Amino acid sequence: MNPASRDIAAESLLAFWAEAGVDAMLLDEPFDRIEAGKIAPIRLPEKPVAAPIAARAAPAAGPDVSAAVAEAKRLAAGAPDLEALKAAIEAFDGCPLKFEGAARQSVFYRGSVTAPLMVIGEGPGQEEDIQGQPFVGRAGQLLDRMLAAAGLTDQVFITNSVFWRPPGNRNPSPGEQMVCAPFLERAIELLKPRMLLLVGGPASKAMLKREEGILSLRGRWFEWKSADGAIELPAMPTLHPAFLLRQPGAKKKAWSDLLTLTERLNRPERP
Numbered sequence: 485m486n487p488a489s490r491d492i493a494a495e496s497l498l499a500f501w502a503e504a505g506v507d508a509m510l511l512d513e514p515f516d517r518i519e520a521g522k523i524a525p526i527r528l529p530e531k532p533v534a535a536p537i538a539a540r541a542a543p544a545a546g547p548d549v550s551a552a553v554a555e556a557k558r559l560a561a562g563a564p565d566l567e568a569l570k571a572a573i574e575a576f577d578g579c580p581l582k583f584e585g586a587a588r589q590s591v592f593y594r595g596s597v598t599a600p601l602m603v604i605g606e607g608p609g610q611e612e613d614i615q616g617q618p619f620v621g622r623a624g625q626l627l628d629r630m631l632a633a634a635g636l637t638d639q640v641f642i643t644n645s646v647f648w649r650p651p652g653n654r655n656p657s658p659g660e661q662m663v664c665a666p667f668l669e670r671a672i673e674l675l676k677p678r679m680l681l682l683v684g685g686p687a688s689k690a691m692l693k694r695e696e697g698i699l700s701l702r703g704r705w706f707e708w709k710s711a712d713g714a715i716e717l718p719a720m721p722t723l724h725p726a727f728l729l730r731q732p733g734a735k736k737k738a739w740s741d742l743l744t745l746t747e748r749l750n751r752p753e754r755p
Contacts, residue, residue, distance in 0.1 A: 552578030552663040560670035566597055569670055573647050579663045581607075581648035581656070588613050590647045593671070594620075599641040601749060602677040603627070604668070605724065606645055606686040607656045613649040618642050623726040627683070630725070630739065634746045641675055643668065645687045661690040669710055672717070680708055680717055681745055684724030691719065698723060703741045720745045 555578050563569035570592045581587055591608035594617040603619075611621035619627050619642050631637055646656040646664045672680075682688040685698035692706050701721040708719040722741040723734055 549578075549659050549663050553666065556663055556666040560666040563670060563674075566593070566671065566674055569667060569674065573667050576667070579646065579648060579660055581646060581650055581660055584651050586613070586651040587648035589616050591616055591618050591644065591649070592647055593641060593643040594618060595641040596638055597641065597675065599639050599675065600678040601636060601640045601681060601745075602672060602675060602679075603631075603640050603642045603681045603683060604645060604687050604691060605642070605683040608644060608647070608649045609653045610649065618644050619725075622729060623724065626725040626728060630742055633739075634742050636742075636746060636749075639749070640681075641671075641677065643671060645690050655686045658690065661686070665690075665711075669715075672710070672715060677717065679745065679749060680719040681742075682719055682721040684727070688721035692721070698727075702737065703744065718748070 556576060559572040559576055560569065563572045570590075573592055574590050576582075582590070587608075591612050595603075605619060608618055609621055609623075612618050612624070618624070627642075628637070631640055645661045645668065647667065650656050650660070680691070682691050685701075688698055688701050689695065691708055692701070694701060694706075698721060702723055704721065706719045706721070708717050709715065720741060722745075723738045725738075728735050728738055
């Protein structure tokens with residue numbers, strides 16, 4: 485190829501490279517244009533890793549009743565008789581029922597202070613709150629008729645597991661029963677009954693520390709023990725008269741419970 489032809493070929497090649505984008509023959513550092521021409525893969529933004537789910541917080545504990553129980557024990561222990569115990573209950577501010585708006589006054593007991601049988605219900609209702617005595621409404625009137633039919637009218641001391649009316653006549657809570665328990669236990673110490681009749685599920689479960697329903701507990705003998713273990717008494721759970729008013733067919737069961745208790749109560753003591 486003559487020089488003129490080489491020059492023409494070189495110019496044509498340079499023009500081709502220029503059109504292809506070549507702007508330098510040599511660079512200071514090697515540069516891989518083939519690799520550089522590759523399209524980088526599209527990266528989607530990474531989803532933030534969710535933080536570990538925190539362990540579910542434990543349910544908020546109920547109010548601490550230890551101080552209220554301690555105060556109830558102190559007041560109860562200082563009562564030398566049932567009237568002094570009644571005054572101690574009236575002065576006690578540790579049960580929240582006293583301040584929830586339903587209770588006008590405390591309701592402690594009615595009946596004989598020398599009774600061999602203590603009847604324990606769950607809590608006062610509206611009529612009991614008005615009169616200041618337990619079991620004086622329709623349910624109490626039915627209870628009185630049953631006790632009279634069993635010959636027990638003058639042999640009972642009637643009280644409840646709490647001494648203030650719960651709002652809406654609801655069942656008392658275990659915490660409410662707990663802060664009233666020292667007064668109830670002191671009443672048992674002062675009265676010295678021979679046995680207990682536990683009326684209704686809330687009272688039966690609180691006194692016996694059992695979880696079964698009243699239909700399972702009723703008609704069976706249990707042993708109630710004081711907190712210090714110094715007192716132990718036979719206890720019979722039975723159906724609440726308010727339940728009997730709603731379910732008259734269950735009266736036979738309650739009557740059977742009462743007859744069983746009366747037979748044992750009237751049984752001559754062994755010498």
